Amino acid sequence: MKWLGAFIGFIFRGLGGAVLGFILGSILDRLFSSGSSASGGSIFQTQNTKVTPNDFELNLLSLASLVIKADGNVSQAEMDYVRMYFVQAYGKERANATFRTFNTVVKNREVSADRVCDYLRPRLSYEVRLQVLHFLFNIANADGHVSDAEVAMIQRIAGFLRVGHQDFESIKAMFFKSADNAYKILEIDKTATNAEIKKAYRTMAKKYHPDKLQHMDEAYKKGAQEKFTKVQEAYEQLQKERGI
Structure with missing residues (x-):
């Protein structure tokens, strides 16, 4: 709780907020720990377990x-989404360790998108980088609206990750309703022929197939399935519109 409080405090108020969030979270930790001790054990026992988050x-x-x-x-809502995602992907114990270490790191330096992406890019497959973008759009959309500033930041990150413009627009279109978003998801123009639409669907279904991320944790597999479903829905929409 205290490390999550520190992280939230940093997001809102920088270092001062992180310190305040840590203090408040520590108080809540003690309250919950004392309450659970009465029933035979502490729900925060994992804090004493050595868990190291990876880079x-x-x-x-x-x-x-x-x-x-x-x-x-x-x-x-965005904060809650990140928390939920990390717990689902890595478990509560490891997620807490990640927030704790992150809080220590950000006290000493500003987060630099280009430096972070320079580290990640050569270590991640292209499919995983696409999933990272999908994750970031889900964060932005957690409050029901993706702002222009959030889109600009994600596009900047996409550039640093060397994600192609069409792939970025495809994932972006999954979070916006427009007359041509089905075409954007399939990475084709509205002038595409029926044969080109079918070919594009096969290509995108292969690119976004969940099997591409079978080696990843459950949260990433779920994200891959979401992208794959959006591709299927886009194709089905065009099938109905064109009578394919």
Whole structure:
């Protein structure tokens, strides 16, 4: 709790907020710990377990913090989404360790998108980099609206990760409703023939197939399935519109 409080405090108020969040979280930790001790054990026993987050988790959290702060309007829904995602992907114990280490790191330096991406890019497959963008858009959309500033930040990150413009626009279109978003998701123009639409669907279904991320944790597999479903929905929409 205290490390999550420190992270949230940093997002809102910088270093001073991190310190205050840490103090408040520590108080809550003691309250909950004492309550659970009465029933035979502490729910915070994992704090004494040696769990070390790896660099991927820390750098992913760094990118998340950049998106959360992009529009100057820090949303609790966005914070909750990041927390939920990390717990689902790595478990509560490891997620707590990641937030704790991240809080220590950000006290000493500003998060730099280009430096983070320079580290991640050569270490991640292209499919995983696409999933990172999808994760960042989900954060921005957690409060029900993706702002222009958030889009600009994610596009900047996409550039640093060397994600192609069409792939960026495809993932972006999954979060915006427009007359041509089905075409954008499939990375084709509205003038495409029926044969080109079918070919584009096969290509995108292969690119976004969940099997591409079978080696990743469950949260990433879920994200891959979401992208794959959006591709299927886009194709089905065009099938209906054109009578394919």
